[in-house]
Amino acid sequence: MKDGRKRMNVLILYPDDWRHNTIGKENPIIQTPFLDSLADDGIRFRQNAVTTSICWQSRATLFSGQWASRHQSYKLKCPHFSKGRLWNQTWPILLEKDGYFVGHVGKWQFHSDNRERFSWSKYHEGKHWYGRFGRGLVAAED
Incomplete structure (x- = not known):
């Protein structure tokens, strides 16, 4: 960045037709360790709705x-x-x-x-x- 701070990585995952509990973080039946780690370290929109x-x-x-x-x-x-x-x-x-x-x-x-x-x-x-x-x-x- 211009002021010398490290630039943040931005990754948007926007899959079609996923419910809030499609990843293991929200559903004990599903195992998605990598997606769960992204959810732990990032931002999750748990109440996202499409128009x-x-x-x-x-x-x-x-x-x-x-x-x-x-x-x-x-x-x-x-x-x-x-x-x-x-x-x-x-x-x-x-x-x-x-x-x-x-x-x-x-x-x-x-x-x-x-x-x-x-x-x-x-x-x-x-x-x-x-x-x-x-x-x-x-x-x-x-």
């Missing part, structure tokens, strides 16, 4: 910080929310402007090249890694 039950709309809401009625991502693979001027004030963009490497692993479903809006969302067909600066690392093949 839409559709996965891509929910992710658009998380990344844009806007209601679905505002980001208007109603059709799969059409990132309408990216066209608004307020998108540049979201947490991925602000972290990137502060010097963080911002990447995405997993499904995104907006299959278009929006690097002018989302430098962290370069699409790689058949891959589960989305990086930037040309450092697309393959985490898994489809």
Whole structure:
């Protein structure tokens, strides 16, 4: 950081269709020691609720910080929310402007090249890694 303090790592895990007790920390039947350790050392949102039950709309809401009625991502693979001027004030963009490497692993479903809006969302067909600066690392093949 600019004042000499160590930069904090930021990791957002946002799986679709998980209940609050999907990890072992909240359910004695399930064993997820690594996720439990992340929960112990990080922040858990135990009362998180989505405003839409559709996965891509929910992710658009998380990344844009806007209601679905505002980001208007109603059709799969059409990132309408990216066209608004307020998108540049979201947490991925602000972290990137502060010097963080911002990447995405997993499904995104907006299959278009929006690097002018989302430098962290370069699409790689058949891959589960989305990086930037040309450092697309393959985490898994489809």
